[in-house]
Amino acid sequence: MKYMLLIHQGTTPTPQSPDEWAKLSEAEQKAVYADYQAINQTPGVTPGLGLDVPETATTVRVQDGKTLTTDGPFVEIKESIGGYLLFEADDLDAAIELASRIPAARLGGAVEVRPIVEW
Amino acid sequence: MTTARNRAINRIHRDRTLAAKTRLLQVPEAAKNQVNGTTFPDERLELIFTCCHPALATDAQVALTLRTLGGLTTGEIARAFLVPEPTMAQRLVRAKRKIKAAGIPFRVPPDHLLPDRLVAVLAVVYLIFNEGYGGRGELAAEALLLGRALAELMPDEPEVHGLLAMMLLLDARREARFRGGEMVLLADQDRSLWDTAQISDGRAVLDRALALHGRGPYVLQAAIASLHADEPRDWPQIAALYVELSRLTDSPVVELSRAVAVAEAEGPMAGLDIVDRLALEDYRYLHSTRGELLRRLGRTEEARDAYRHALALVHDDAERRLLERRLAELGTATGSA
Numbered sequence: 001m002k003y004m005l006l007i008h009q010g011t012t013p014t015p016q017s018p019d020e021w022a023k024l025s026e027a028e029q030k031a032v033y034a035d036y037q038a039i040n041q042t043p044g045v046t047p048g049l050g051l052d053v054p055e056t057a058t059t060v061r062v063q064d065g066k067t068l069t070t071d072g073p074f075v076e077i078k079e080s081i082g083g084y085l086l087f088e089a090d091d092l093d094a095a096i097e098l099a100s101r102i103p104a105a106r107l108g109g110a111v112e113v114r115p116i117v118e119w
Numbered sequence: 120m121t122t123a124r125n126r127a128i129n130r131i132h133r134d135r136t137l138a139a140k141t142r143l144l145q146v147p148e149a150a151k152n153q154v155n156g157t158t159f160p161d162e163r164l165e166l167i168f169t170c171c172h173p174a175l176a177t178d179a180q181v182a183l184t185l186r187t188l189g190g191l192t193t194g195e196i197a198r199a200f201l202v203p204e205p206t207m208a209q210r211l212v213r214a215k216r217k218i219k220a221a222g223i224p225f226r227v228p229p230d231h232l233l234p235d236r237l238v239a240v241l242a243v244v245y246l247i248f249n250e251g252y253g254g255r256g257e258l259a260a261e262a263l264l265l266g267r268a269l270a271e272l273m274p275d276e277p278e279v280h281g282l283l284a285m286m287l288l289l290d291a292r293r294e295a296r297f298r299g300g301e302m303v304l305l306a307d308q309d310r311s312l313w314d315t316a317q318i319s320d321g322r323a324v325l326d327r328a329l330a331l332h333g334r335g336p337y338v339l340q341a342a343i344a345s346l347h348a349d350e351p352r353d354w355p356q357i358a359a360l361y362v363e364l365s366r367l368t369d370s371p372v373v374e375l376s377r378a379v380a381v382a383e384a385e386g387p388m389a390g391l392d393i394v395d396r397l398a399l400e401d402y403r404y405l406h407s408t409r410g411e412l413l414r415r416l417g418r419t420e421e422a423r424d425a426y427r428h429a430l431a432l433v434h435d436d437a438e439r440r441l442l443e444r445r446l447a448e449l450g451t452a453t454g455s456a
Contacts, residue, residue, distance in 0.1 A: 001222035091224035092174055093232065115221050 002088050002116035003095040007102055009082035010109035016053045032103045039085070039101055044094075046086035054080035082109065086116070163188060164272045165225050167265075171240040172223045179214035180243045186211055188268070189261045199250065199258050237273075241282050241337065244269065248286050259290050270324070277333020280324050284341035287321030288348060290314075302437040305347060318348050339364045354384035371397045375405055378412075387415040403432035407442060414449060423449050 013020035021029065040047040057073040057080065073080035082104065089095050092113065099111040170183040182200075185191045191199075197207035217223070228236040244265045251259030266283035273279045295308035303309075322345055328338045343360050346353055361377035374397055382390025391412045399405040410425035426446045433439045 003222075089222075091222045092172075093224050093228070095222075096174070113221075117220075 001091060001095075002086065002118070003092075004114045004116055005085050005087055005095065005099055005102065006081050006112040006114060007083040007085075007104050008079060008109045008112065009104050010078055012082075012104045012107040012109040014053075014082070032107075035101060035103045039098065042087075042098060044088040045098070046088075048084040048086070051081065051083055054082070163268060164227055167240055167269070168227055168236060169218060169223055169225050171236070171243045172218075173236070173239050174221060174223055175214055175217060177243070177246070179210055179217075180239070181246055182207060182210050183214050184243050184265065185247065185261060188265060191261065195257075199255055237276065237278065240269070241278060245282060245286075245337075248290075252289065256293065259286075259293070262286055263290060275331060277328040277331035278335040278337045280328035280331065281333050281335060281337030281339075281341045284321045284325035284328060285337055285344050287317055287324060288341060288344035291317035291321060291348070297437065300437060302441045304441075310350070313348070318345075321345065334363070336364060336367050339367070352383070354380055358384050371399050372402070372404075375399065375402070375408060379408060382412055382415075387412040391416070401432065403429045403438075405429075406432065407445075410442075410445065414445075419449055 013024050015021045024032070039045060054073040054077045059070045059072060059074050061068045061070075087095055087098055089098070092115075095113045099105060099113050102111050105111045167184060167188055170187055171180045175183070178200075182196050185196050185199075186193065193208050193211060194204050196211075197204040200207070227233070244262050247258050247265065248262035251257065251262060263283075263286055266279075266286050269279045270283045291314040292305070292308060292312075294314070295310070295312035296303055298309075321341070325338070325341045325345055328341065339360055343357055343364070346357050346360070358377060358380035361373060361380050365373045365377055374393060378390045378393035378397075381393060391409065394405065394409050394412065397405060406425045406429035410422045410429060413419075413422035413425055423446065426442055426449070430439065430442045430446070433442060
C-alpha cells in the first residue's frame with residue numbers, strides 16, 4: 001500500500017514563524033529536527049518537498065473561462081497543508097505509526113493519512 | 120497480552136494476502152452466522168480486530184461487528200439501532216470500502232498496539248450490550264455471544280472475562296427490570312425473577328478474571344455487579360470499588376454511581392455532597408439522583424425541581440414514566456405542575 005501523509009501544522013510552532021518557534025526549548029527544537037530526519041530516513045518514506053507558509057499561497061479558480069485568483073490557501077490558514085510525504089507500507093497501522101511520530105501531530109497540528117489509488 | 124497474541128498468531132495463515140483476507144468482510148447478505156458455524160472458525164479474532172479498528176467510526180465498528188461476527192442481517196441491525204435500512208446498508212458499504220481502500224490490516228495487532236486495540240474491541244461489545252440493556256434484548260444476547268467468543272479466543276485477558284462477567288451479571292436481572300413495560304429499580308426488583316444460574320455463571324467468569332489478576336474497569340464493574348446481586352448489599356464495599364473505578368476512569372458518571380453507594384453506606388447527605396461537585400449538568404441521572412437524595416433528606420421542594428430537571432432531559436418513555444411516578448409520590452401539597 002502507498003499512502004500520502006498530509007501534514008497540517010495547525011498551531012504547531014515552526015521555524016518559518018520565528019517568534020512561535022522561539023517558544024520551544026532548544027531541546028524541543030532539536031527533537032523536531034531529529035524526528036523529521038528519522039522519518040525521512042525510514043524505509044518506505046519518500047520525503048516531500050518543503051512548502052512555504054500557507055500565507056504565501058495563491059488560490060486559483062476558473063469561472064466562465066476567467067481565471068480568478070485569491071490571496072491565501074483554499075481552506076483556513078490553520079487547516080491548510082504544511083507538508084507531505086509518501087510512505088510505502090504493509091498496512092494502515094504502519095502508516096498511523098509513522099504519522100504519530102511526525103512532530104506536528106503532537107505540537108498542535110494533525111496528520112491526515114490518505115491511501116494512494118493504484119491504477 | 121503476549122499469550123493471547125501467541126495463541127492468535129498460531130491461527131494466522133501468513134501467506135495469505137490482505138485482499139484475500141478481507142474477502143471475509145464481503146460476505147453475502149444471506150450467509151448468516153457464518154462465523155458462529157464452522158466456515159471460518161480460526162479467523163474470528165482477526166476479524167473482530169479489523170471490524171473494531173479505530174480508523175473506522177464507532178457506529179461503523181458496531182455495525183460491522185454485528186454483521187460479520189454476529190451474523191445479523193443489515194435489516195436486523197438497522198432495526199436494532201432505529202435507523203432506516205438503506206442508511207445502515209450504506210454505513211456498512213462505506214466501512215468495508217474503507218477497510219479495503221485504506222489498508223486496514225486483517226490481523227491481531229502486535230503487542231505494543233494490543234492493549235489499546237483490545238480496549239476498542241471491548242468498547243464495541245459493551246456498546247452493543249448497552250443498546251440492548253435499554254430493552255432491546257436481542258442486542259444484549261448478541262453482545263453476550265460476542266463476549267463469550269472473545270473469552271474463548273483470548274482466555275488470558277482479564278478484561279475480556281471482566282466484560283463478559285459484567286454483562287452476564289447485569290443481564291441476569293433483565294426479567295426483573297421491567298414490570299408491564301415499567302422500569303423497576305434494583306431495590307424494588309422481584310428477586311425471584313433473577314436468573315440465578317446466569318448470576319453463578321457471571322461470578323465464575325469474574326473469578327477467572329480475578330485469578331488472572333485483573334483489576335481493570337470491566338473487572339471492577341463486574342465485581343460491583345456481583346455485589347449488587349447480594350442481599351443485603353455491602354454498600355461500603357461497593358463504594359470502595361467505585362473509588363477504584365473512579366481513579367481508573369476519571370469519569371464523572373462513575374463518581375455519580377459512587378455517590379449513590381456512599382449515600383447508602385453513609386447517608387443521603389454524604390452522597391449529595393459528591394453529586395453537587397459533579398459537572399454533569401446535562402446528564403439526566405445526575406438530576407434524578409439529586410431528586411432521590413433530596414427526597415430522602417426531606418427537602419421536597421428541591422427534590423421536585425431536580426426530578427423536573429431530569430424529566431426535561433429524558434428521551435426514553437419507560438424512564439419518563441418512572442420519573443413521573445417519583446414526582447407524583449412527592450405529593451402535590453406545595454408544588455404546582
